[in-house]
Amino acid sequence: GAVVSQHPSRVICKSGTxxxxxxxxxxxxxxxxxxxxxxxxxxxxxxxxSNEGSKATYxxxxxxxxxxxxxASLTLSTLTVTSAHPEDxxxxxxxxxxxxxxxxxxxxxxxxxxxx
Amino acid sequence: AQKVxxxxxxxxxxxxxxxxxxxxxxxxxxxxxxxxxxxxxxxELVFLIRRNSFDEQNEISGRYSWNFQKSxxxxxxxxxxxxxxxxxxxxxxxKGLTGGGNxxxxxxxxxxxxxx
Numbered sequence: 001g002a003v004v005s006q007h008p009s010r011v012i013c014k015s016g017t018x019x020x021x022x023x024x025x026x027x028x029x030x031x032x033x034x035x036x037x038x039x040x041x042x043x044x045x046x047x048x049x050s051n052e053g054s055k056a057t058y059x060x061x062x063x064x065x066x067x068x069x070x071x072a073s074l075t076l077s078t079l080t081v082t083s084a085h086p087e088d089x090x091x092x093x094x095x096x097x098x099x100x101x102x103x104x105x106x107x108x109x110x111x112x113x114x115x116x
Numbered sequence: 117a118q119k120v121x122x123x124x125x126x127x128x129x130x131x132x133x134x135x136x137x138x139x140x141x142x143x144x145x146x147x148x149x150x151x152x153x154x155x156x157x158x159x160e161l162v163f164l165i166r167r168n169s170f171d172e173q174n175e176i177s178g179r180y181s182w183n184f185q186k187s188x189x190x191x192x193x194x195x196x197x198x199x200x201x202x203x204x205x206x207x208x209x210x211k212g213l214t215g216g217g218n219x220x221x222x223x224x225x226x227x228x229x230x231x232x
Contacts, residue, residue: 034220043207043224044161091159095220105211105220107153107161 003027004096006108013084013115021079021111023094029074031098034105035067038091050077074098084115118143120210122223129198129230137193137226139208145169150184150191151209151220161207167191198230 003026013019023033032051036044048064050056050071058064066088068080077096081088091112095105119142129135141150152164165175167184175182179196195202208223 041227043222046219046221049219093159093161095161106163110159110161112159 004030004094004106004108006094006111008111009109010112011114013113015085015115016083018080018082019084019113021081021092021094021113023077023079023096023108025075025096025098025106028096029098030077030096031074032096033071033077034095034097035069035077035079036093036095038093038110040091044093047079081113084113086115089113089115118145118210118212118219118221120208120221120223122206122208122226124226125224126227126229129228131200131230131232132197134194134196135198135228135230137195137206137208137228139191139193139223141189141191141208141210143210143212145212145214147214148210148212151211152182152191152193153207153209155205155207155225157204164193195228198228200230200232203228203230 005024005026007022011019034049035047037047038044046059047062048056048058048069050069052071052074056069066082071077091110093110095107097105121140148169150167154162154164165182172184172186181194183192205225205227207225209220211220
């Protein structure tokens with residue numbers, strides 16, 4: 001199946017700093033990428049949808065100035081958590097879809113962010 | 117609006133038992149896809165199956181089988197002769213292609229524990 005690579009898998013940062021998470025589609029062109037957040041023992045909550053070359057569409061309640069999404073190419077989307085605080089600590093996971101016949105979304109390995 | 121309900125929060129079975137994970141969905145779309153994903157403790161989401169709304173044929177893949185019943189809006193997942201390695205959280209998801217905005221909506225997940 002298609003491969004989506006997410007990096008880093010774990011990051012610890014100090015409160016007030018910014019963290020960038022990368023999501024790459026390795027063997028297909030991802031016209032659409034999705035970013036999710038997952039709290040412990042909970043489901044995945046969609047944060048935003050990004051289409052290559054256009055601004056991301058954020059779900060209700062997600063601060064777009066805090067969670068900056070860039071989808072500059074068909075193989076790369078980035079999520080930057082700006083001025084991170086402890087409450088931003090969570091598991092962030094991306095998925096990508098696109099390409100001929102790709103109706104399922106393939107997921108990256110996830111990034112566990114801890115803000116101290 | 118789309119909704120996926122996984123009423124079973126946690127299931128514990130003994131190895132070699134069969135187990136069925138329930139999934140009930142709601143959508144106004146006539147064309148949609150249903151998915152099952154496995155999330156082991158490491159966190160990544162592993163794609164298991166995709167089923168489109170026009171294909172009610174049940175599917176079997178090794179020890180896994182899926183029962184899609186459009187009349188009851190259910191897409192249940194059965195693991196036969198469960199193994200310890202099946203222990204994970206399993207998510208059912210729905211993607212509606214029109215009103216759903218091509219977004220994946222996840223259920224709350226079922227934690228499956230398979231013990232020796």
